[in-house]
Structure formats: C-alpha cells, structure tokens
Amino acid sequence: MRLADYTTIGLGGPAREFVSAATEAELVAAVAAADASGEPVLILGGGSNLVVADAGFDGTVIQVRTRGCGRGGEAGLVTVAAGEDWDAIVAWTIAEGLAGLECLSGIPGLAGATPIQNVGAYGQEVSQAITQLRAYDRTAGTIVAIPNAPCGFGYRTSRFRRSPGRFVVLSVTFRLAEQPLSGPVRYAELAAALGVAIGDRVPGAEARSAVLELRRRKAMVIDPADPDTRSVGSFFVNPVLDRAALAAVEAAVRARWGEGIAVPRFDAGDGRVKVPAAWLIERAGFGRGYSPGDGARISAKHTLALVNCGSATTAALMALAREIRDGVRDAFGVSLAPEPDLVGVAL
Numbered sequence: 001m002r003l004a005d006y007t008t009i010g011l012g013g014p015a016r017e018f019v020s021a022a023t024e025a026e027l028v029a030a031v032a033a034a035d036a037s038g039e040p041v042l043i044l045g046g047g048s049n050l051v052v053a054d055a056g057f058d059g060t061v062i063q064v065r066t067r068g069c070g071r072g073g074e075a076g077l078v079t080v081a082a083g084e085d086w087d088a089i090v091a092w093t094i095a096e097g098l099a100g101l102e103c104l105s106g107i108p109g110l111a112g113a114t115p116i117q118n119v120g121a122y123g124q125e126v127s128q129a130i131t132q133l134r135a136y137d138r139t140a141g142t143i144v145a146i147p148n149a150p151c152g153f154g155y156r157t158s159r160f161r162r163s164p165g166r167f168v169v170l171s172v173t174f175r176l177a178e179q180p181l182s183g184p185v186r187y188a189e190l191a192a193a194l195g196v197a198i199g200d201r202v203p204g205a206e207a208r209s210a211v212l213e214l215r216r217r218k219a220m221v222i223d224p225a226d227p228d229t230r231s232v233g234s235f236f237v238n239p240v241l242d243r244a245a246l247a248a249v250e251a252a253v254r255a256r257w258g259e260g261i262a263v264p265r266f267d268a269g270d271g272r273v274k275v276p277a278a279w280l281i282e283r284a285g286f287g288r289g290y291s292p293g294d295g296a297r298i299s300a301k302h303t304l305a306l307v308n309c310g311s312a313t314t315a316a317l318m319a320l321a322r323e324i325r326d327g328v329r330d331a332f333g334v335s336l337a338p339e340p341d342l343v344g345v346a347l
C-alpha cells in the first residue's frame with residue numbers, strides 16, 4: 001500500500017498497516033486498537049495536506065471514510081461526518097440556502113480535517129462557522145464534544161494541529177446563516193471578480209462559482225488534467241511579523257532595490273502584520289515554474305505551491321522546500337514554516 005496513491009501530491013512510501021474505516025465505530029475501534037498496542041497512528045483524510053517520507057509510515061494508517069450530514073437542532077445548524085468530501089458539503093449548504101462556507105469552495109479533502117489547520121480562503125475560515133465538534137479522545141479513550149473556544153483556532157492552526165494528535169475528529173457542527181445571499185465579501189480579489197464592493201453580498205452560488213474560477217486559475221482545484229494541481233496547496237504559511245521583523249524586511253528590500261518598493265502586508269492584530277510568503281519567495285529569486293530539475297518544481301500558476309511533476313520523490317520535494325526556505329531567510333531574515341503535515345520528514 002503506497003501512500004503516494006492516497007496523497008494529492010502523489011508522494012509517500014508504504015504504510016506498514018492500512019485500515020479503512022467506513023463507520024464511526026470502526027474508526028474509533030481501529031484507533032483504540034492501535035493505541036492499545038502502542039502502534040504509531042496516522043489519520044488519513046483526503047491526503048491533501050500531507051507530505052509523507054519516501055520510506056513510508058512505520059505504523060497503522062487509518063483512513064476516514066465515515067459518511068453522513070444533516071440539519072438539525074437550531075436553525076442553520078449542520079452536522080457533517082468527518083469522512084464527507086468537503087467541497088460536496090459546501091455545495092450542499094449553498095443548495096440548502098445556507099451561507100457561511102461559500103468562500104471555502106474547491107478546497108480538497110474531507111470535512112473532518114478542516115478544523116485541524118482551520119482551513120481558510122478568500123476571507124472565510126471554518127472557525128467562524130464551527131460551533132462544536134465531536135472527537136475521539138485517544139488519551140481518555142472516550143468520545144467528547146468540544147465547543148469552538150477550546151479548539152484554539154488561529155491562522156492555519158488549532159489545538160489539533162499536532163501529529164500524532166490526541167483527538168480524532170468524528171463530526172463537525174457548523175452554524176450557518178439561513179439566507180440565499182453569501183456572507184459579506186471580505187477579500188479584494190474576490191470582490192473584483194464579482195464586480196462588487198468589499199462588504200457586499202451576492203447569491204451563494206455566484207460566490208461559489210467565482211471562487212472556483214479564481215482557484216482553477218491558480219491550480220488550487222484538483223484536476224487530473226492539470227499537472228500543477230499535483231500539490232498540497234500552499235506549501236508555506238504566510239509569516240506573521242512583529243514590528244522589528246517587518247523593519248528588517250523593509251531594510252533588506254531597500255538595500256537590494258532602493259526606495260520605492262512597498263512590502264505588501266495585511267493587519268494580523270496586536271501590531272503584527274501578515275506578509276505574503278509568495279511575495280518573499282519571488283523577491284528572493286524563485287519564480288513560478290522554478291525547478292532544480294529533479295521532478296519537483298514551483299507551480300507554474302501559484303508561487304506558494306510545490307508540485308510533483310510525476311517523477312519526484314519526497315526527498316526532492318523537501319530539498320526544494322529547504323532551498324526556498326533558506327533563500328528567503330538569507331534575503332529577508334524570515335523563516336518560512338511549512339503548511340502541510342510532514343510525516344517522517346522535516347524541513
């Protein structure tokens with residue numbers, strides 16, 4: 001069982017054991033059995049945020065295949081099994097006349113993985129809609145309900161973002177607005193594509209189409225016909241810099257290119273700013289399509305995505321990631337952190 005066949009980037013060696021869990025009871029039993037025998041566990045969703053070593057995983061990979069979704073309880077509440085395809089759930093909520101997830105259209109993977117790194121795109125994050133999730137607590141051996149606040153959501157992170165994690169997400173409950181119009185459009189690129197102003201609302205289906213179109217142009221929707229989609233999405237998270245780190249970047253930019261080049265930034269609260277990693281990578285000399293020639297390259301459509309051309313190994317991918325990380329650090333003093341879960345490899 002090669003894990004390359006279960007990851008969107010098509011990389012990863014064999015799993016020693018592989019269990020596919022189609023029901024919640026099977027999922028909990030598989031995890032509990034592996035834990036009882038001291039066996040390392042890797043929970044596998046859609047494999048769209050995983051980089052697995054060429055040597056594979058020396059333990060049990062447990063694939064989540066649980067299904068089910070429904071509305072219930074209060075108005076606007078939907079509960080989704082961990083194994084449901086995320087994009088199908090987004091489409092379903094829009095068809096139900098519910099708003100709050102439309103900007104998260106086209107993100108690959110399964111619903112149960114969305115809280116792990118608090119998936120986000122085009123001004124929405126799942127943490128804005130999650131009311132609670134149910135999870136198997138591997139330490140206590142019980143099923144627990146965890147409300148939003150203790151999930152510790154942040155930018156591309158949560159308390160669950162540690163592998164191997166203590167909690168296996170079983171289902172997620174979202175509170176959505178019962179309205180045919182989208183939430184307020186918060187992202188300038190999306191507003192421009194829709195021809196509306198920031199803060200306007202559009203029919204949910206229109207927001208979804210616009211997001212999918214923008215994503216396809218960046219190879220951010222999985223498409224077997226588009227080799228640039230053989231990735232894990234963004235490989236690096238956008239660094240959040242304090243004043244001193246931003247000043248150092250600005251000084252490095254001035255020293256290299258003189259006055260007149262503004263470092264792009266977004267407010268990240270507490271006097272800190274988020275600087276686009278793609279901008280730093282390009283300015284450090286790594287353009288789209290850049291490849292050291294061993295099967296791994298930067299996407300031709302999106303500077304933040306690293307792509308397996310088909311012949312890459314995980315070692316080659318990680319070497320490219322290190323080259324980029326080091327180049328950005330040398331140029332600007334900023335250490336880029338990886339977004340995907342690295343299994344058996346390190347940056």
Ligand SMILES: Cc1cc2nc3c(=O)[nH]c(=O)nc-3n(C[C@H](O)[C@H](O)[C@H](O)COP(=O)(O)OP(=O)(O)OC[C@H]3O[C@@H](n4cnc5c(N)ncnc54)[C@H](O)[C@@H]3O)c2cc1C
Nearest residue numbers: 043045046047048049109110112113119120169232233341
């Ligand atoms: C083309 C492309 C575009 C992308 N665009 C975006 C984007 O716009 N925004 C964004 O935030 N992300 C994006 N991603 C990253 C990825 O799609 C998300 O992180 C997604 O939520 C991962 O889901 P998955 O089911 O594939 O998880 P996997 O890759 O299978 O797993 C990821 C991590 O979550 C853990 N995990 C999975 N399921 C569970 C569970 N039920 N309980 C506990 N742990 C679990 C795994 O053990 C692993 O550590 C993109 C990826 C690709 C390939």
